[in-house]
Amino acid sequence: MSTPFYVSPQQAMADRAEYARKGIARGRSVVVLQYTDGVVFVAENPSRALHKVSEIYDRIAFAAVGKYNEFENLRIGGVRYADLRGYTYDREDVTARGLANVYAQTLGSIFSSAAEKPYEVELIVAEVGNAPEDDQIYRLPHDGSIVDEHGSVAVGGNADQISSYLDQRHRDGMTLAEALRLAVDSLSRDTNGGERTLTAEHLEVATLDRTRPQQRKFKRILGRQLSRLLDEHGGSGAEKPEAGAEGDAGESSGAGDAAGKGAKGKGANGKAADGGTGAKDDSGPGAADGSEAESGSED
Structure with a gap:
């Protein structure tokens, strides 16, 4: 009888983390910024059918990078959780923190299980409040940990460089046009220091706008409105x-x-x-x- 091959738990976890990081790095980045009226999501995504940014509930939105089928399953599970909790208790009981905890448990269980491969995804869950100080942004890496973010956050293949760029330039009280232009500038920077040109056709943009009179604060920005906002900066x-x-x-x-x-x-x-x-x-x-x-x- 042959002796089974032994791998230490530390090495096994390191290998699984490296596998997940490589899968996430192949995807295009997503940027989330706070501005004076809410939270804006900007993703480099030329597809108009396969969304990286989606609505979860009244004041909650979801953004993801990595394998589409995996984060789409997580999005659907989040919508079901929010609908069930809002129907069973109250709509105010559905929060981004509660949803982030559910995602963290799911990702952590999958990552630590030897029966299946880890999910190659990184998530952002955001909720808009009645005031800028009430906004909540949570980043969830592949291993199920939760990071409470403020101001700006980026996920994806070039996240470290983009986050550094945003930290130096993001400020409180930015208008939507200023925040959108900053996000596009950060996404257009290559790892080798060069810059690309990103137009409205290459972007997926959505907002959680606290000033909307509707109960649902999520809104996609498309077409002429997106082009006008991109042209407003420096206009x-x-x-x-x-x-x-x-x-x-x-x-x-x-x-x-x-x-x-x-x-x-x-x-x-x-x-x-x-x-x-x-x-x-x-x-x-x-x-x-x-x-x-x-x-x-x-x-």
Whole structure:
């Protein structure tokens, strides 16, 4: 009878951790940032069907990197847990901390079990509060441990470099456009120090917005609204020519009004002056496009 091959528990755990880390490192990163009105999730994900960021409950969202089938099973389990607890007790009893504890127990059991391989996933569970100091962000590595994060957090293959970049530049009170631009800048940096260009087509963006009147605070940002937010950062310089143009238009319309008034005083063409002032209000279609972009972007 042959002697079974012996591996120390420490070596076995180290091998399993290395296996899981290599699987996670092959995935694209996800960044989560706090901003003045809530929490924003930004993932490099060109797919519009396979989401890395999803809603779990009213104020809770979920982000993950790694093997899609594994973190999708965890997401579905989290939704079932939240629905059952909210129905059995109260909707206020469903919290990100409780959900993170459930995920930690599941990941820890799988990681320590020799019967199956560890999950190649890393999770983020976030909950938006009534004030910025009430927001909660938890990161859960492959081994089931829980890390309480504040301000910003990144997971994925290039997480260490991205986290260092975010820690140096993230600040309290950022607007959504500023936080989104910072997240995109951090994701566009390669491990070799170079930079890539990430457009709206390469990104998956969602927010937990505490200012929404609905009970559900989760909202995806898509299409024109996402492109507009990406263009807002550093857009003050681009807006100045438009402001100048509006000023010139105002001056020219003012001159037209003056001319119309002069003509009206002479009893010549008062209706033409009224028509000029009516043509001045041409901003209606632009505002309508903006409202369509916002309403169409809701999940």
